Amino acid sequence: MAAKMKVIEGSMAVAEAVKACRPAVVSAYPITPQTHIVEDISQMIADGEMQNCEYVRTESEFGAASMIQGAEAAGARSFSATSSQGAVLMYEVLFSIAGMRLPCVIAMANRSVSSPLSIWNDHQDAISARDNGWIQLWAEDSQEAADMIIQAYRIGEDHRVLLPVMVNLDGFIITHTYEPVELYDQKMVDEFLPPYSPVYALDPKNPVTMGSLAQPEVYTEARYMIHQAQLKAKEVIEEVALEFKKKFGRYGGGLIDAYRMEDAEVALIAMGSIIGTMKDAVDEMRAEGMPVGVVKVRSYRPFPAEALRAALKDVKCACVIDRDISMGMEGALFTDLKAALYGKSKADILGFIAGMGGRDITIDDFKGMARKGFARIRGEKVTDMEWCKLDTDILPEGS
Amino acid sequence: MAAKEKLTIGLVAKPGGTLGYKTGGWRTFRAVIDHEKCIGCKRCADSCPDGAPYECAHDGKKKKFCVDYDYCKGCGICAFECPVDAIEMMKEEK
Ligand code: SF4
Ligand code: SF4
Numbered sequence: 001m002a003a004k005m006k007v008i009e010g011s012m013a014v015a016e017a018v019k020a021c022r023p024a025v026v027s028a029y030p031i032t033p034q035t036h037i038v039e040d041i042s043q044m045i046a047d048g049e050m051q052n053c054e055y056v057r058t059e060s061e062f063g064a065a066s067m068i069q070g071a072e073a074a075g076a077r078s079f080s081a082t083s084s085q086g087a088v089l090m091y092e093v094l095f096s097i098a099g100m101r102l103p104c105v106i107a108m109a110n111r112s113v114s115s116p117l118s119i120w121n122d123h124q125d126a127i128s129a130r131d132n133g134w135i136q137l138w139a140e141d142s143q144e145a146a147d148m149i150i151q152a153y154r155i156g157e158d159h160r161v162l163l164p165v166m167v168n169l170d171g172f173i174i175t176h177t178y179e180p181v182e183l184y185d186q187k188m189v190d191e192f193l194p195p196y197s198p199v200y201a202l203d204p205k206n207p208v209t210m211g212s213l214a215q216p217e218v219y220t221e222a223r224y225m226i227h228q229a230q231l232k233a234k235e236v237i238e239e240v241a242l243e244f245k246k247k248f249g250r251y252g253g254g255l256i257d258a259y260r261m262e263d264a265e266v267a268l269i270a271m272g273s274i275i276g277t278m279k280d281a282v283d284e285m286r287a288e289g290m291p292v293g294v295v296k297v298r299s300y301r302p303f304p305a306e307a308l309r310a311a312l313k314d315v316k317c318a319c320v321i322d323r324d325i326s327m328g329m330e331g332a333l334f335t336d337l338k339a340a341l342y343g344k345s346k347a348d349i350l351g352f353i354a355g356m357g358g359r360d361i362t363i364d365d366f367k368g369m370a371r372k373g374f375a376r377i378r379g380e381k382v383t384d385m386e387w388c389k390l391d392t393d394i395l396p397e398g399s
Numbered sequence: 400m401a402a403k404e405k406l407t408i409g410l411v412a413k414p415g416g417t418l419g420y421k422t423g424g425w426r427t428f429r430a431v432i433d434h435e436k437c438i439g440c441k442r443c444a445d446s447c448p449d450g451a452p453y454e455c456a457h458d459g460k461k462k463k464f465c466v467d468y469d470y471c472k473g474c475g476i477c478a479f480e481c482p483v484d485a486i487e488m489m490k491e492e493k
Contacts, residue, residue, distance in 0.1 A: 222410050
């Protein structure tokens with residue numbers, strides 16, 4: 001049976017993908033703009049569409065993360081979803097899940113972090129969780145977010161990896177938008193994603209200790225092993241994306257994806273839903289004869305340093321757009337890209353902070369950034385890092 | 400030299416491994432239970448973060464509690480919790 005195309009909300013697309021992955025435990029705590037995902041799943045369970053799945057309503061995000069940690073420790077495939085403050089409340093457990101090498105999957109409906117309070121979209125929540133050992137994948141649209149959920153289990157549960165995976169989708173822009181999405185044929189997903197087979201699991205008949213104290217003699221080695229698993233995940237992410245393409249006919253990229261990068265002198269580089277707008281901006285500029293392309297970072301952790309070096313090898317100026325800021329430094333992707341290219345590329349790199357707290361970034365904004373890239377190539381004075389559309393009129397004196 | 404034990408993924412270990420960590424050496428004060436006062440309620444054992452208090456034979460008639468000094472790190476929680484003030488925190492003489 002061919003899979004059917006349906007116009008549904010992004011959250012529902014993710015819920016459909018989760019259902020197809022047959023998790024044994026889903027934990028839920030509501031937070032905007034994630035709530036629809038777990039609401040949709042709870043409806044599916046109530047309707048009897050998800051057999052053998054325990055739906056646990058928890059008292060907080062800390063509880064929601066702890067619940068899937070326990071479930072995975074017992075060898076059960078699990079899922080949860082969160083956003084913003086909720087993700088921040090999960091941080092302690094997120095570290096612990098990765099350290100215990102439990103391949104949980106979480107959908108992160110990306111949102112700004114308080115204060116000031118904002119329910120709108122940017123990438124600060126996930127970016128601030130980048131060092132906890134979780135694999136971070138970033139989706140461009142509903143279809144990719146849903147497909148990524150299925151790929152996430154394959155990647156995380158791979159015995160070469162055994163790490164949790166966070167699937168990032170932009171809050172509201174993806175979670176609340178209705179788009180045509182191709183849904184899943186259960187049999188095909190079952191063929192693609194076999195049941196989870198843990199290396200270790202809690203079992204009263206064969207007790208083990210998990211997550212216990214590590215003395216200085218072994219802690220470094222344990223952290224090294226997590227890092228190696230992240231590096232190993234680079235090849236697994238590519239493999240799984242290609243295998244997914246073979247099975248389902250869709251491919252959103254491996255570690256990265258490139259759009260109109262042939263002969264590009266300027267590249268726009270970002271993550272998430274803005275990639276679509278960037279492609280439109282590039283199409284318009286290409287029509288005007290400007291050699292510009294888009295590089296989409298699909299895996300932020302592990303960081304695709306080699307893939308980016310290859311994609312940018314002939315580029316003269318790379319413009320990195322961050323919807324986040326490492327306060328006192330700069331955008332996180334900007335910093336990482338510079339580190340990856342240091343001493344290995346002649347490309348100039350410009351950073352742009354844009355789209356914070358739900359501020360729109362338009363085609364014209366991206367064209368403006370690309371033009372700055374061309375200006376830089378011509379040797380004109382262009383600042384290294386810019387806050388896009390910063391309204392200096394409303395800043396108090398002295399700021 | 401014996402071959403070093405290999406680490407497992409996620410440092411999964413045999414159960415009961417923490418028994419090997421004798422935390423008693425951290426102690427400045429030791430919890431000492433007065434068996435004349437102790438009513439055997441077990442609250443000290445339930446509240447101790449290290450599970451150090453245990454039921455002891457005493458005189459064989461009444462239930463009383465003692466402290467395992469391999470693990471008592473001297474936090475004083477049991478002394479605070481004891482309903483009959485049977486536990487005194489005594490300075491360790493080293
Ligand atoms: S002092 Fe602390 S560690 Fe020692 S027995 Fe009492 S509660 Fe336990
Ligand atoms: S809490 Fe006090 S009375 Fe109760 S068992 Fe312990 S020492 Fe005895």
